[in-house]
Amino acid sequence: VIDFPNNEAFLARPSYQKLCKLAQNPYSLTAPSPQGLSPERLNRFKASALGFTLLYGTQRIDEEVLKTLEALAHESELISQFRAMVQGETLNQILSWDSEKRAVLHTALRNLFPPPSGNTIAEEAARLAAQEMEKLKRFLERCDQEKRWEEILLVGIGGSDLGPRALYLALQAYTLPQRKADFISNVDPDDAAQVLQKKDLSKTLVIIVSKSGNTLETKTNEALVAQAFRARGLEPKEHFIAVTQKGSPLDNPQHYLESFYIWDYIGGRYSSTSMVGGVLLGFTLGYTPFLELLRGAHDMDRVALESTFSQNLPLLSALLGIWNCHFLGYPSLAILPYSQALSRFPAHLQQCDMESNGKGINRRGEILTYPASPIIWGEVGTNGQHSFYQWIHQSPLVVPVEFIGFRKSQWGKEIEVEGTSSQQKLLANLFAQSLALAQGQTAKNPNHSFPGNRPNSVLMAEQLTPYTLGALLAYYEAKIVFQGFYWNINSFDQEGVQLGKRLANHILEDFRQINLNPQDKTCFQKHPLTSALLQAGGLISE
């Protein structure tokens, strides 16, 4: 059983203390070669697994920092905690306080090669996941035979939307002919209106995704979509399927063609490799590519769990992030994929990371005495170069960067202009940015000076395929989980969303009352602050 340290023990660890000292004088990348950056250095700080290579010579570390980070990983029991998670230990909890008290088993969703036999909760979870995969396979075979559906429409929000959306966009190059997907997430009625007006509903399969079956946005949008079906003379229950927990209001054969299941040990933000992503990706790509995605994720889970320190990509990446955020004090991280297909991948990681690790208490319920995870943001390159890169090069503040790149494009539709291909131009820019941020430049004109020493890594792979994407997703999931273990927080709950929900319900009560009787002013007494805000915003009159 894992020990959750208190704040005092956390701060007392020898490796923690040593890193605080080392951080006072971090390695400088700006000295002229060979002191700062050198070919040897770039070649030394490099790790590889599953065809991925992580280049981190452009981080502000040296051998001693790296060794101490390894010690920190050991003293923080990062690998043992990861193992405990994979084996189904109750890691979603706060000791001595009312909390969710659940296992965390998204890794079981892809433990299918083959599914394990045995009786632990983790093994059972893998078998249940395999059952859903079987159900999906049969469902997709029916789709192929019946040819009723050409489009799929996912109604969900947050973890039930961003992951599937980011992965779908990432694999457009692999989409089956005559299959496409759309998404409705926002409770803003313009989201649904915009999407519905261009769809041929008669050929559309609708997938309602909500673990609890009670998500406000999803319920409302389901009603809106159902209304649109009826308005075109179509029966919703002939088109709608559900992805939900067993026994939820959505688990109802009278209203849905089919229900696929998820479980309480799968957090929404970690659910992309469950049926939450599976139905949509299986429909648009086919069953086998989705299975390949799971295989990539599973293989990366094993890298996280089993590989030696020097080749453990997610662990290295987690520790470099901790070095930048916790010891060097940089409060944000930019994730910049040089791949248009990953256009929404940073948004998914923003969710997965910030919802997991944006916590204010440790796992014993003590208020944190140190900042935890950074703000995560990012856009694809080279686009970002023409947007916020000015800031990351020359602002007095510093943003660490994680670049992602691929040697080959997905579509292979290139053009050679001025002696180089588009993909070469893309990669030339990626590597140039990594170097420019690290190295900086001195110049007589102060506006041509670059301070450099802006830490960054480059993660390279051969090509963005279903397998690679699965591995990339699992790489980030494992990185986030490692960091949460280090920060000694519960990465798996999200109590921080409750207060907003409660206040929204007050306001909705007021709206409901006013809708019934515009003269009824009792809400002004009952909720004076929210009423004042609504008045000030011109939403209700005095």
Place this chain on the structure above:
Amino acid sequence: VIDFPNNEAFLARPSYQKLCKLAQNPYSLTAPSPQGLSPERLNRFKASALGFTLLYGTQRIDEEVLKTLEALAHESELISQFRAMVQGETLNQILSWDSEKRAVLHTALRNLFPPPSGNTIAEEAARLAAQEMEKLKRFLERCDQEKRWEEILLVGIGGSDLGPRALYLALQAYTLPQRKADFISNVDPDDAAQVLQKKDLSKTLVIIVSKSGNTLETKTNEALVAQAFRARGLEPKEHFIAVTQKGSPLDNPQHYLESFYIWDYIGGRYSSTSMVGGVLLGFTLGYTPFLELLRGAHDMDRVALESTFSQNLPLLSALLGIWNCHFLGYPSLAILPYSQALSRFPAHLQQCDMESNGKGINRRGEILTYPASPIIWGEVGTNGQHSFYQWIHQSPLVVPVEFIGFRKSQWGKEIEVEGTSSQQKLLANLFAQSLALAQGQTAKNPNHSFPGNRPNSVLMAEQLTPYTLGALLAYYEAKIVFQGFYWNINSFDQEGVQLGKRLANHILEDFRQINLNPQDKTCFQKHPLTSALLQAGGLISE
């Protein structure tokens, strides 16, 4: 003529000094009503113009801070500098150093109601803008008559892409039937491949946007798109038009059906109301809605220039941002529109703000001794609530927030579920978040506690229309410009992108050489660092 202070004078200003003191003990929003938040307070800290209302009672300010911020605006000559900009003074420069030395005249682009007469550079700029508008009008009339085009494809990047894209997405509800737009920006060949595979090129008008005509990405993508036209037996010059500076390589009637002009006093990130946005928006929405957008922008420019302090929305917003970033020390700002139509508006503002104000030197060329502008990021609500809001509510770090909302939806396609409409649910959530962030919550269970005191504002308007969108765009442009004036930086150059470009050219040289002769290893001697990176990344072999 505006005086650019040196760092010493900047820090010596009485209002600056006073704000530093006031920031040591900022107003607490978490005390129980009426000390912290109260209906009176929410009603007091409110400003209105052009149908917009800015609610800022949930900022950590009091009357004294507000008064001192007004003094700061005065001592920093923010309005005079704005006036100088509008009148065409050379504000894009660094004193005593080689720099662009240009006027900054995006406000002239919409000074068309009516265009002024006179001989200043600003008046001339407005007349040139009016000429392009005339040209656009005739061009669009031809499009209507000839009915050749149903789709428009914009090839551009950064300022030539994000602005038009964000505005186009924001106004989908107003798009003409049978008109749609696509965008290709990234040098990643998968961007073009993805977009081109689904287009009917025979009915597609292509607009190549590059001020210089030399942008690497745009040149490469233009060639790719031209190749696709030829592959389908179509002649590019029968489909392509250009938006560029007079005399650039794109200003060539032999290759383009038409050229629309921009000028050196329009920065890319401020060019959405020039023909950069105009051609695409005129084509998809019609000429009159685009003119309405310009009218909204012009009206907001006048609010920024002429209204009293208490109703000057962009100035207030700029000062509140300065208070949060510079005095309270928060290094980032989240912009969270509760409107799905504004899905890419935060990305556009991220560009406009961070490229403008992510600078390391002041306008005298001195290295800044204080941090300038924050990181800008954001996604639409309610989606973000299911993503990173956990972090903004409970992380030990603090992110100030700007909410944007509209009383009415665009499409008016609502549904009532449980007694309230979708739009009411959307707005209930917006206001609940504003209040929850400010007020926080104490609870016995530490995981149900919220520290509160998270500063935020809400900007409300009636509905997102072309006019409102133009005003909203100009509101942010003015806010950014005011902040840059305050920080005493040149918000109008982008020298920070040059180093990356130079290094990318080295790498492209190496690729070119290797493409010609894979055995030629001279690049290893010539560029040892970049060669080492490319080797480590598996792009070239030793």
